[in-house]
Amino acid sequence: MENKVTKIGVLTSGGDAPGMNAAIRAVVRTGIYNGMEVFGIMRGYSGMIENDIVPMHSRSVANIIQRGGTILKTARCKEFFEHEGRKKAYNNLKKLGINGLVIIGGDGSFRGAHKLSEEFDIPCIGLPGTIDKDIAGTDFTIGFDTAVNTAVEAIDKIRDTADAHDRLFIIEVMGRDAGYIALHSGIATGAENILIPERRTDIEELVNGLLEKERRKKLVNIIVVAEGDRGAEDVAKVIKERVPTADTRVCVLGHIQRGGAPTCMDRLIASRMGYSAVESLIEGRHNVMIGIVNNKMHYTPLEKAVKAKQRISEDWLKIVKILAS
Numbered sequence: 196m197e198n199k200v201t202k203i204g205v206l207t208s209g210g211d212a213p214g215m216n217a218a219i220r221a222v223v224r225t226g227i228y229n230g231m232e233v234f235g236i237m238r239g240y241s242g243m244i245e246n247d248i249v250p251m252h253s254r255s256v257a258n259i260i261q262r263g264g265t266i267l268k269t270a271r272c273k274e275f276f277e278h279e280g281r282k283k284a285y286n287n288l289k290k291l292g293i294n295g296l297v298i299i300g301g302d303g304s305f306r307g308a309h310k311l312s313e314e315f316d317i318p319c320i321g322l323p324g325t326i327d328k329d330i331a332g333t334d335f336t337i338g339f340d341t342a343v344n345t346a347v348e349a350i351d352k353i354r355d356t357a358d359a360h361d362r363l364f365i366i367e368v369m370g371r372d373a374g375y376i377a378l379h380s381g382i383a384t385g386a387e388n389i390l391i392p393e394r395r396t397d398i399e400e401l402v403n404g405l406l407e408k409e410r411r412k413k414l415v416n417i418i419v420v421a422e423g424d425r426g427a428e429d430v431a432k433v434i435k436e437r438v439p440t441a442d443t444r445v446c447v448l449g450h451i452q453r454g455g456a457p458t459c460m461d462r463l464i465a466s467r468m469g470y471s472a473v474e475s476l477i478e479g480r481h482n483v484m485i486g487i488v489n490n491k492m493h494y495t496p497l498e499k500a501v502k503a504k505q506r507i508s509e510d511w512l513k514i515v516k517i518l519a520s
């Protein structure tokens with residue numbers, strides 16, 4: 196098949212995620228290997244609109260595979276929501292002759308890419324870069340494994356104090372709309388309760404469970420709550436009122452989950468997806484999000500990738516109930 200895409204732009208957009216640098220590196224080096232010119236677009240769609248676009252070379256991405264954050268920086272860009280903003284962005288790409296884009300970000304970033312590709316004739320490939328793992332069409336998102344391991348390490352440490360003092364800890368992890376970090380880190384740390392937005396929290400059931408545990412002198416309890424469910428402070432307020440004898444503490448893990456060196460897993464999937472993004476552009480597979488499903492590359496049209504969320508399987512929810520008794 197004829198290689199029509201000769202100059203590609205790569206950007207990171209939305210929330211940063213560990214492994215984004217590994218993905219940038221893979222895109223740049225695979226592009227150069229295939230004789231393309233590669234440009235780095237700074238600060239997501241903001242750099243595209245402001246023409247903050249720099250040529251990338253093989254050396255530009257040296258010594259970054261192990262680094263968290265993103266060397267291209269990232270941003271949330273209001274102007275890109277408007278047609279005028281996207282037009283400005285496209286004109287800047289056109290001036291440089293960029294005729295293919297790789298967008299590393301979450302579903303919001305893909306929504307922007309989808310609009311750009313619909314309005315202007317530019318092929319876009321999305322790579323799922325988000326710690327939340329809230330995108331359908333892929334078993335993995337770049338950054339999730341690192342974030343969940345950071346949460347596990349932190350919760351393990353908190354359990355030491357919970358155990359030493361016979362305390363109840365409510366730990367809030369990230370996940371605006373998705374409970375995957377809470378679910379995985381909660382199961383991996385043996386949390387007694389896991390509260391996620393995908394399942395309605397029955398606060399009565401939670402309180403009754405804690406009262407029952409108190410009766411059998413089980414005082415050490417870890418409750419992991421996803422930020423998208425209800426805030427840890429809110430849950431603590433109810434528990435302090437209804438289970439006043441519990442020695443309750445709250446810990447919000449916050450942005451430590453977004454940073455740090457990517458795990459081996461995140462480096463591998465980022466490398467594989469970055470390589471595959473360029474291959475897809477060469478093969479003419481346009482306007483798709485690259486995912487990995489059952490260890491094979493999986494391509495989801497951008498318009499579908501932005502609509503569907505990953506679903507948490509009933510099996511996981513059953514496992515939580517059985518193991519956390």
Ligand code: ADP
Pocket residue numbers: 208209210240270271272273274275276277300301302303304305306307308310325
């Ligand atoms: P994420 O990609 O992590 O989900 P956001 O939802 O904040 O992050 O989206 C990142 C950026 O993508 C936004 O700041 C905006 O520039 C662009 N974007 C998101 N949604 C749209 C949309 N509906 N139309 C155009 N651009 C969008």
Ligand code: F6P
Pocket residue numbers: 210301325326327369370371372422453
């Ligand atoms: O989408 C990733 C995420 O970490 C969410 O879990 C969280 O709600 C959000 O980003 C916070 O983003 P920021 O601090 O950049 O506004």
